[in-house]
Amino acid sequence: MWDWSYAASILPRLLSALQATFIATAWGFALACTLGLVLAVLSRSRFVLVRLTVDGISEFIRRTPLLVQIFFLFYSIPLLTGISVPALTTGIIGLGLHYSTYMSQVYRSGIEGIDNGQWEAAKALNFTPVRTWSAIILPQAIPPILPIMGNYLIVMFKETPLLAAITVVELLTTAKNINARDWRPFEPYTIVGVLFLVISLIVAFLVGWLENRMKQRYTR
Amino acid sequence: MDTATKEEPAFTGSVSKPHQGKPAASAVPVVSYRDVKKSYGDLEVLHGIDLDIAAGEKVALIGPSGSGKTTLGRMLMTLEEPTSGVIEVEGEPLWQMERNGKLVRANEHHLHRMRSKIGMVFQHFNLFPHMKVLRNVTEAPRKVLGLDKEEAHDRAVEMLRKVGLEDKLDVYPSKLSGGQKQRVAIARALVMRPKIMVFDEVTSALDPELVGEVLAVIKEIAEEGEMAMMLITHEMDFARDVADRVIFGADGRIVESGPPQELFGQPKSDRLKSFLSRFV
Ligand SMILES: Nc1ncnc2c1ncn2[C@@H]1O[C@H](COP(=O)(O)OP(=O)(O)O)[C@@H](O)[C@H]1O
Numbered sequence: 256m257w258d259w260s261y262a263a264s265i266l267p268r269l270l271s272a273l274q275a276t277f278i279a280t281a282w283g284f285a286l287a288c289t290l291g292l293v294l295a296v297l298s299r300s301r302f303v304l305v306r307l308t309v310d311g312i313s314e315f316i317r318r319t320p321l322l323v324q325i326f327f328l329f330y331s332i333p334l335l336t337g338i339s340v341p342a343l344t345t346g347i348i349g350l351g352l353h354y355s356t357y358m359s360q361v362y363r364s365g366i367e368g369i370d371n372g373q374w375e376a377a378k379a380l381n382f383t384p385v386r387t388w389s390a391i392i393l394p395q396a397i398p399p400i401l402p403i404m405g406n407y408l409i410v411m412f413k414e415t416p417l418l419a420a421i422t423v424v425e426l427l428t429t430a431k432n433i434n435a436r437d438w439r440p441f442e443p444y445t446i447v448g449v450l451f452l453v454i455s456l457i458v459a460f461l462v463g464w465l466e467n468r469m470k471q472r473y474t475r
Numbered sequence: 476m477d478t479a480t481k482e483e484p485a486f487t488g489s490v491s492k493p494h495q496g497k498p499a500a501s502a503v504p505v506v507s508y509r510d511v512k513k514s515y516g517d518l519e520v521l522h523g524i525d526l527d528i529a530a531g532e533k534v535a536l537i538g539p540s541g542s543g544k545t546t547l548g549r550m551l552m553t554l555e556e557p558t559s560g561v562i563e564v565e566g567e568p569l570w571q572m573e574r575n576g577k578l579v580r581a582n583e584h585h586l587h588r589m590r591s592k593i594g595m596v597f598q599h600f601n602l603f604p605h606m607k608v609l610r611n612v613t614e615a616p617r618k619v620l621g622l623d624k625e626e627a628h629d630r631a632v633e634m635l636r637k638v639g640l641e642d643k644l645d646v647y648p649s650k651l652s653g654g655q656k657q658r659v660a661i662a663r664a665l666v667m668r669p670k671i672m673v674f675d676e677v678t679s680a681l682d683p684e685l686v687g688e689v690l691a692v693i694k695e696i697a698e699e700g701e702m703a704m705m706l707i708t709h710e711m712d713f714a715r716d717v718a719d720r721v722i723f724g725a726d727g728r729i730v731e732s733g734p735p736q737e738l739f740g741q742p743k744s745d746r747l748k749s750f751l752s753r754f755v
């Protein structure tokens with residue numbers, strides 16, 4: 256049933272399909288991190304209206320399926336803007352937007368972990384709000400949450416096959432195409448599974464290393 | 476408490492004497508509280524405080540815990556907003572600003588400008604743990620005052636030398652003793668050159684053997700003279716030693732106020748007598 260030489264013959268094509276998977280993961284993650292930070296900061300705004308709006312939007316995005324959002328973006332962006340956006344870009348926006356709401360929760364936990372005295376010291380030294388965030392709060396809030404952020408990177412990586420639904424040719428689509436051509440399901444899907452496993456394990460290892468590093472901060 | 480206040484009408488709203496041995500820099504007090512009230516929810520914790528602090532004056536604030544000393548200092552540092560009344564800093568309202576000829580609630584811009592005259596040292600130091608000692612002291616001069624790197628460095632080192640920590644520039648705060656941490660916090664506040672500095676029980680969190688080194692540093696700074704100080708403290712000997720004037724507050728009111736010899740030597744109110752008896 257399992258043919259090693261056949262497996263070897265399809266491996267290059269699957270590996271090159273990884274590129275789209277990586278691109279979607281990396282850019283989606285970058286977007287999620289950036290947007291998540293904006294959401295987290297805005298959700299602490301002095302203005303109630305800002306807080307409520309931001310929290311409402313986050314809640315809505317988090318409580319609806321990513322697949323629905325990706326479909327919605329794929330068909331509505333061209334209609335609303337009149338420009339056709341590549342499927343991969345749409346997928347990145349969908350992934351980034353969806354996970355930004357989770358990431359914002361992660362940031363918030365980091366921010367809430369900061370002692371109130373840090374905010375007060377910043378104010379007593381007359382730091383502006385922007386400087387307070389950039390020089391005092393975030394440099395302390397982010398290192399402890401880096402491992403959790405790393406775990407979300409893995410989660411997002413594993414979610415990329417959803418992009419197959421909007422015609423992005425990533426790893427899973429490629430396996431499907433191979434199966435459609437050769438009628439051999441075992442090798443391509445197994446290889447896809449193994450690739451996901453191996454890459455996730457590598458990232459998980461790096462996250463663990465990071466976690467240890469973070470525990471040893473500021474003790475020099 | 477009301478009776479005690481009536482016994483001492485001179486201390487409400489009076490302009491206090493300038494720092495001993497120093498000519499009065501100006502007649503305008505550096506800080507002036509006028510009928511300042513503060514409530515938390517339904518609970519009024521300050522019932523109309525009138526207090527002037529002259530430029531360079533060292534005022535010690537004593538009183539039982541819960542009497543509102545911290546709140547008084549925090550309102551000056553703009554960490555708490557008064558419920559009513561006016562706090563003026565060098566004659567200008569702190570929490571209000573003028574707009575179209577009317578006093579309106581201060582915006583962040585106004586508070587930012589006013590805060591440059593005020594500094595505070597906290598009970599729990601609140602050092603920035605992710606910055607080494609030197610950076611703790613240079614960060615605000617660079618990012619707030621906009622000083623260049625060398626100037627900020629020189630100023631910071633000068634301050635750290637003043638508090639006796641010029642050999643600790645390159646360590647993280649976690650490596651310091653409580654007394655050393657508090658001395659860094661003092662240097663960090665001092666480097667901004669405020670007109671008045673609030674010290675809120677800055678030795679209360681320290682092991683007893685470390686209290687002396689911090690008080691000695693504050694005393695030395697006090698003797699330099701120019702900066703006014705609001706010294707909230709439970710160290711009576713220190714208050715007697717350093718303060719130009721001592722204020723005893725209880726239950727959200729100023730009960731008694733005067734030069735240290737007078738206040739500690741001949742306390743008038745029963746409240747102060749019983750308070751002081753706990754320290755002998
Ligand atoms: N953030 C707050 N919320 C509610 N009550 C407070 C708050 N801060 C202080 N208080 C109350 O105000 C009173 C005065 O407190 P404080 O100014 O800390 O007194 P002191 O520094 O003299 O011990 C106390 O009764 C305290 O419980």
Ligand SMILES: [Mg+2]
Nearest residue numbers: 544545546676
């Ligand atoms: Mg207090």
